[in-house]
Amino acid sequence: MPKISAPTIAAHRAQTRERILAAVAELARTQGIDEISMTDVAAGAGITRTALYNYFPDKAALLLAFAEQGTAGFVERYRAALLGGASPAERLSSFVRFQLEALAEHPHPAAAELGASLGPDAYQKLADHVEPMQRLLVEVLQNGVEEGAFDPVPAEPTARLVLAMISAQRVPIQQGQTALDEAHRLVTSFTLRALGAAEEAGGGERAARGRA
Template sequence: MPKISAPTIAAHRAQTRERIVAAVAELTRTQGIDEISMTDVAAEAGITRTALYNYFPDKPALLLAFTDQVTTDIMARYTEELPRHSSAAQRLAAFVRFQIEGIVEHPHPAAAELGASLGPAAYQALADHVAPMQRMLAAILTEGAAEGEFRTVPAESAAKLVLAMIGAQRLPLLRGEATLAEAHTLVTEFTLRALGVDTGTATRATEAGFATQSQTK
């Protein structure tokens, strides 16, 4: 039986679960999610494969946990790093930046590809995990329209389109055909111009969004 380093069994299980999800994140930096095996994850986490199955019964459950963690991290980062009084255009630019950086930090197949390999139930669960980010983006679009920065658009539908554009940058980024800055500029400026933002403002917002650093609010 593995040595329990936490004060309680519950804390030990929580620590081990975190280590497993962190192992998936580390493995994605060198191989695609579709190529990662449960054996790989167990070895990276420093536990036995049998122990891994005590936490996650199969690969779909493991990937869903990983996706949930990535989503949570991106949303937390957006909340922490975005200056409180930014314009809607700058908030959108920062959102796109965090999404694109997430693609590079944790490479993985698109949701449709994962759904094809993991099954329809897992695909729906993956879609549910993306929903919070979609709602966050829709809120930015709605606020921008209310503030007079953006033209009024169907926020939910427009958010899906923007996320699709971000997803379309996955292969160019992973193949080295585009840099982070290039992908960010393409998606952000195209989106802002489509929302009625003039070229100069769109360019400045894009640059500010890409340069955003963590700061005290």
């Protein structure tokens, strides 16, 4: 059983929690979200089942924390990395890029899969947690319309459609069927055409990669 060394009890708990969520990620990849058991997670994290319950009282709480980990900090990362003075097309491209990178780096299951495992109450908590990402995309779309770069569109339903296209790339990216750059190009090009916007060669890539 792996040991966790930390200078304080709080640090030890934080390390253990990270180990637990890493175990969930590995199990989600290898056996699917519905097949994950608390016993398997405890074994993967190198702790006892009793200790696991000290962190998460049930599977729903565990999966909710797992999903939240994948979305934490997205809005801050996006705003921090986006180049100043970026065009609406570049802002949209950056949003798509960051979302796809999250799928590649943190292979979390789709919301529908989590919904089946979480139950309605926990699933609503998950929906509330990811809502800021949708609000950010709505803001990107609204700004594009106001600046005359995008055709007038209903921002909220359009944002849902864009997020659905991004989510559809999850399995192809994680299974190596589609490269991240290819998925980014596909979703961004399709969306910009639908919005009546001209693509800006290289602009989206610059904005998405503009990390100081």
